[in-house]
Amino acid sequence: MLSLAFFGAAATLRAEESPGDHKLSEWSFGKVLFGEKFSKKDLKGKVVLIENWGVRCPPCIGAMPHLAELDKDFREDGLVVIGAECQGHGKSDIEPILKKAKVEFAITEGAEGPIEFSSIPRCHLFDREGQIIYDGFPDHDKLKSLIRKALKEGAAEEEVEKDSNAPLIASKSWTNSEGVAITAAVKSVDDKNVVFIMPNKKEVTYPLEKLSETSREEIEAAASGNEEEDADEDV
The missing domain is CATH 3.40.30.10 (Glutaredoxin)
Known part of the structure; x- marks a missing residue:
């Protein structure tokens, strides 16, 4: 033994x-x-x-x-x-x-x-x-x-x-320029469009210019903050 x-x-x-x-x-x-x-x-x-x-x-x-x-x-x-x-x-x-x-x-x-x-x-x-x-x-x-x-x-x-798969903004209510509301998460945004993730998981591309001013500003602010974080990581 x-x-x-x-x-x-x-x-x-x-x-x-x-x-x-x-x-x-x-x-x-x-x-x-x-x-x-x-x-x-x-x-x-x-x-x-x-x-x-x-x-x-x-x-x-x-x-x-x-x-x-x-x-x-x-x-x-x-x-x-x-x-x-x-x-x-x-x-x-x-x-x-x-x-x-x-x-x-x-x-x-x-x-x-x-x-x-x-x-x-x-x-x-x-x-x-x-x-x-x-x-x-x-x-x-x-x-x-x-x-x-x-x-x-x-x-x-x-x-x-x-x-890495998390949305840019969690699901919430957004309004367009005509006051129509939708509930969706924001996956990404560029200079012209925002990509929404709908409750059924379908992705929908929507023009930023057609959103209400409040919704557009919130999405652009979130995108700007995310870009700053990426820049800090690169440094």
């Missing part, structure tokens, strides 16, 4: 230095024995932790409660934990271990990947883009730190994407 844990730890040091350029798409997960079934499509955009383990591996059994904790703490944030049993044991041997460790994540058999290893436990961690960011012994504190970082970076990128 000591030698297994030692060689597992040694593999961690090498893996941290160079986890390689592997992608999650290179892995197959075999058959799901316990937990919710999933496909590769379900893992898209998720931070994924694959744990290679076995029933006859004491360090593997010892790591199970920690993996269950990571799953519980970060599942709602986008982490998916997969326990890949690689010693060929059946459900009757595996189930008592899962119950004792309160494991709720998926357990599979027959998983395969491009990384060869001679000792277990061995884990692979992938970011939301499917790029491997850690390969080695399941050091709980290090994994927790890496998972938190990967989830945070992914959330920040999603927020930037949402902001």
Whole structure:
């Protein structure tokens, strides 16, 4: 048991230095024995932790409660934990271990990947883009730190994407020069036209000169303020 844990730890040091350029798409997960079934499509955009383990591996059994904790703490944030049993044991041997460790994540058999290893436990961690960011012994504190970082970076990128798609002005009431009112968001504006986003999500281009003076001034002011922000970012 000591030698297994030692060689597992040694593999961690090498893996941290160079986890390689592997992608999650290179892995197959075999058959799901316990937990919710999933496909590769379900893992898209998720931070994924694959744990290679076995029933006859004491360090593997010892790591199970920690993996269950990571799953519980970060599942709602986008982490998916997969326990890949690689010693060929059946459900009757595996189930008592899962119950004792309160494991709720998926357990599979027959998983395969491009990384060869001679000792277990061995884990692979992938970011939301499917790029491997850690390969080695399941050091709980290090994994927790890496998972938190990967989830945070992914959330920040999603927020930037949402902001880039946000309208210039949120939906509100506008009037034209004849006093007719419409409710719409403003997507963009140039010297001559404004692009409205209607409640049905349809985009409508409308001449600025046909808006009431109040509506036109508000839209032009918002556009001017947005241009100033862009200029500041360029500097």
